[in-house]
Amino acid sequence: MPLAKTENLNIVAVDPMPSPEEIKARVPLTERAAASVVAGRRALHDILDRKDRRLFIVVGPCSIHDPIAGLDYAKRLKALADDVAETMVLVMRVYFEKPRTSTGWKGFINDPHMDDSFHIEEGMEKARRFLLDVNELGLPAATEALDPIAPQYYGDLIAWTAIGARTSESQTHREMSSGLSTPVGFKNATDGDLDVAINAIVSASHPHSFLGINGKGQSAILRTRGNRYGHVVLRGGGGRPNYDTVSISLAEQALAKAKLPLNIVVDCSHANSWKKPELQPLVMKDVVHQIREGNRSVVGLMMESFLEAGNQPIPADLSQLKYGCSVTDACIDWASTEDTIRKADSVLREALQRRSERA
Incomplete structure (x- = not known):
């Protein structure tokens, strides 16, 4: 009697995927892009080490779905970044993977044609090409690390990484973060719990060994040094924002208790703006005011922003998509983005000088 089949019972196909080395050979790192990545990471390291008094701002679309509109946004952001470089390091939010509670579009890498065809091999190459184009502008890029294999394909083009509220508690993502070449921001849990993020920071700062892949796409044991x-x-x-002075003070106390640096980034979106994008500028204004009044722990902010305000459903006919408008979470438009950042720049010029004098 033959053995009963016990594996791959719910697998309908196993399609080949190009290795990281193959994708990188198709879209090779350039000297200019590498310089942009290195400069971006160095600036972020210096901010987190308090060697640079500026803030960093991670700003951009909720997700990338149209590389043309995305690059249009990147060019505008680069021009703005040059204008506010005295007070801020602008890092473009380039998110290709979207976590889903149940169903929905999983992002540009997973489904680049937005039609449930799931050409992941094509999406990965296009995602890398887009990141290369952004860095070629001299603009550093940030992303959310969701799939633990994906960083092998484009991690050399990322300056800052987020671990989302749903994955900060995941051992897999903590281990992965310990080996990433970028600073990593861990979000508090969706219920507002901060301990999850603090435990993740501690875990990721230590060495780990775990299963992954190497550049050839072969299974490998990855051994990390830890990410400080x-x-x-x-x-x-948990139904409330946590960017107010009391919440930030409590976060400072929790970090100090864990013997961690008092480095806090405030996400102006999500529950901090009640998922109303038009409130994001008010959140940034409030946090900047806290810095003006003497706060020294806030080192960065995040905003969801695109060319057009709001969001849109994905139509069956993709030619009906509105140019520069999000297909995931709603964003503020470019005019509001520029106005918000320029106003913050005006306030921060004097405030950051006083902050550095207190150091």
Whole structure:
């Protein structure tokens, strides 16, 4: 009697995927892009180490779905970054993977044609090409690390990484973060719990060994040295924001108790703006005011922003998509983004000088 089949019972196909080395050979790192990545990471390291008094701002679309509109946004952001470089390091939010509670579009890598065809091999190459184009502009890029294999394909083009509220508690993502080459921001849990993020920072700062793949796409044991640039991202949760002075003070106390640097990033979106994008500028204004009044722990902010305000459903006919408008979470438009950042720049010029004098 033949053995009963006990594996792959729910697998309908196993399609080949190009290795990281193959994708990188198709879209090779350039000297200019490498310089942009290195400069971006160095600036972020210096901010987190308090060698640079500026803030960093991770700003951009909720997700990338149209590389043309995305690059249009990147060019505008680069021009703005040059104008506010005295007070801020602008890092473009380039998110390709979207966590889903149940169903929905999983992002550009998973489904680049937005039609449930799931050409992941094509999406990965296009995602890498887009990141290369952004870095070629001299603009550093940030992303959320969701799939633990994906960083092998494009991690050399990322300056800052987020671990989301749903995955900060995941051992897999903590281990992965310990080996990432970027600073990593861990978000508090969706219920607002901060301990999850703090425990993640501690875990990721230590060496780990875990299963992954190497450049050839072969299974490998990855051994890490630990990442000392983990920090907390306050994104609200549990039905309330947590960017107010009391919440930030409590976060400072929790970090100090864990013997961690008092480095806090405030996400102006998600629960901190009650998922109303038009409130994001008010959140940033409030946090900047706290810095003006003497806060020294806030080192960065995040905003969801695109060319057009709001969001849109994905139509069956993709030619009906509105240019530069999000297909995931709603964003503020470019005009509001520029106005918000320029106003913050005006306030921060004097405030950051006083902050550095107190150091």
